[in-house]
Amino acid sequence: MAAGNGASRSAGRSRSSGSASRASEPSLASEPSRASGRSRSSKPSCAPGPSRTSDPIGPNGLENPVDPVDPAAPVDPPPPAGHRSRPAPVAVPWDTARHIAERAAAGPPEPATSALGDALGRTLAAPLTALTDLPSFDTSAMDGWAVSGPGPWRLDHPAGASEAGPPPGILAGQAPTQALRDGHAIPIATGARVPSGATAVLRSEHGEVRELSDGGRRLYAPRPAPPGQDIRPRGQECRRGDQLLPAGALVTPAVLGLAAAAGYDELTAYRRPRAEVLVLGDELLDHGLPQEGRIRDALGPMLAPWLHALGVEAAAPRHLADDADALYAAIAESTADVVITTGGTASGPRDHVHPTLRRLGAEVLVDGVAVRPGHPMLLARLAPHRHLVGLPGNPLAAVSGLVTLAEPLLRTLAARLPAAPYQTPLAAPVHGHPRDTRLVPVAYREDERQGLMAVPLHFHGPAMLRGIAAADALAVVPPGGAERGTELELLELPWSAGSSAGWSPGSSTGWTALGDG
Template identity: 35%
Template sequence: MISVAEHRRRILETVRRLAPQQVPVTQAQGCVLAKDVEALVPLPGFDNSAMDGYIVGAADVAGLPAPDSADSAEASDAPEGAGQPVRLPVDGDIPAGDTRQLRLEPGHAYRIMTGAPIPAGGDVVIPVELTDGGTEYVTLHAADAPGRHIRRAGEDVHAGDIVLRAGTVLGARQLAIAAAVGAGELSVYPRPRVVCLSTGDELLPPGSVPGFGQVVDSNGLMLAAALREAGFDARAGGVVLDTEEAVTAALDAALADADAIVTTGGVSMGAYDAVKAALSSLGTVAFDKVAMQPGKPQGFGTLGEREVPVFTLPGNPVSALVSTEVFVLPALRTMAGLPVEPAPPPRARVLDGWPSPPGRAQFVRVIVEEAQAEPWMGAASGTAGPPGPSLRSAGGQGSHVLQALADADALAYVPADVTRVEPGDLLGYRRLGQQGWAAE
């Protein structure tokens, strides 16, 4: 047998990052930037109001008090008339989206809305709360210093600035600034397209009622969903009969548009292992026994002119999902331009114990018991944090046990040299769907 690390290393040394593509900014979520994004326009693109209120000239409100002192009676040494309300005629409204290039005359005001452009000659926005709200004439009771409540053109981003660097993962915030600075398309490493094939004469499509000796295919549905949860484009390719001809035809069809292929079943030592039979004469796929539980029978290689990676996984559902978490997802992250490890795995104390097979790394379905924490908005600064999470087994650990898999929310990693896990032991774990394993 080979170790988990050895099989994983062979996979990661084989897969290659996909070639960059130009995609619309609306379709780039989750992708990794292949090229810096340069601002085509400044942000903001023009001087605009940060408040609903009135735009006036600074000279017209020079005698008004600041808002925090508008109600103060102290100012005995102020000039006569200082601090008295100012009444100005209102020349109209400037709503957001107004494209007129207006000019404010001295001694006049415009009513202005948040985001609306500042007219030439306007120096100060007076929030509506500091006025009587008039539409023909407005009475102003207080005023801030010139420039207050005005967002200046380019104060956030200048035209020509690099707003996003190559290698950035494009989430909601990154897509927002890319669109705002004028990027219609982005150069990205695309998300790999994956086809998941389930092999076995006993399999029926989801929605079927199985008879004696028959099983509903849960692998294709499960693995495609797990890969989509991790941010990749995946689909179930359907059930493939246990014949070399059927497997070969299914692989040929998948190669038409897939960047990676995942098969389940047909890779053990039985007489009907059609996947192994079909792939033994195709591409570079090699089959190994990996020192892990579950998931010992594994295969990996490439097919076709594009050297499409093919992962052949065991047919038992738990083995298939564990193999996907440990081997497939790190490879897809590499192909997508992402780091193999999204983050260092956390560690937690075990609440119960269980045996572990000697000489084999064990991936145990566990439930993470979170400590009760204060809501983040109400947490007091400087207070001690809550105790860390704990792990407990989700139940039966057989490779066919779907209930424990459904109940689990993480996999705990037990090294190959450990034969028993005791309560209180510290184990690394990964939330299911948060791929990447640093196996020894």
């Protein structure tokens, strides 16, 4: 995925090993390897589930597309009156789905001008052009003395200065009014304006001051001070009118500093997209332990911070019961650029997303993606400038929908440039689905012989978050799988983009490769 900061990545980049602590990943032998295909629940894998069991691992070691039904489990009630079954949608290829999502919006909204601090995380709508030379005057690069001509130099004492004390100097923020005469010197601080007539700055540790018989002082240096030494000349960094950054650059803290130095009080940038998250499900709890068939909501706490990392404005998620009218009202009344729902994207009697979209007259752009986990995701256009992304309810499946459909759409709305795709070799083989793309959590490892490699992590079933919590990226595994050493495209997680955190061989985190298990 594009890194929240849009920075380009390369296949050969290096990462420091072991510089960040990661969650422990137990060995494969302890992993149950269950992968639910349901789209309703937002439960973590370790939470007690409803009275339906699943054994989605088939004889070939791949996730089955559906959960088998426990004969002892209660049978779902018949559809309510008026409910119509929906024909099975045709899943589009994963890369096609991302292409559609990226182009679903015509472009970002109109840019706005705001104070510097309010532009953080937004995208420049126009090039950042210097309003002044940088530096805007000749500046001392060191504490020492401004000197004129070859030494030794007589230290100047401006009128009114005490001959008994040390010679006064030029401090940062002061504007010297007198030229420095040839053969003279005056103390100067780092960042202070160099007086006219000065030819160099002599560092304080390189000079020696000696008393003269007439009560004056003379500055000596062990070696000559060449012209321009330790002076930052006017315009060294840029000249007025130079382009510092192009339109489309992300406003980072460093960009704010550069803009301020270049004379800006305001910046014109595209506003952040606004998203609203609707977490659906009667079975969800927002606190405490799972109990009495109800489970903790794992998506609500995760989605808003994830969206913030992508530069999106998102309020706290709203929880809605499985009620068609409540969902209709929430979507119809929302003013967000993108509404994101969790769960309810299948065609069961309590899955209300599709009927609600029909009721709203929405245009469904993507209805199912050939990707595991997360294939029942969807993308719809609610209005010319409003969209809905329907995520599956299982946590890792929802992450898959987020990076597949939501991130490309929101990137277009924020006018952010996509990260350059890059590939990294696998440290272990990964099973593939016969027909669909797989997204598998991976962590970086610096191998002594192979260089940077991607270690596939355990606990990568649709209902599991343990693997993604320890991951740096998601590996895009083609149908049929990939062997060790195969270079795969990686979608880097927004909080790991640009970081040097990685995995080192022998790390105490205990991350191990998936292998063939």
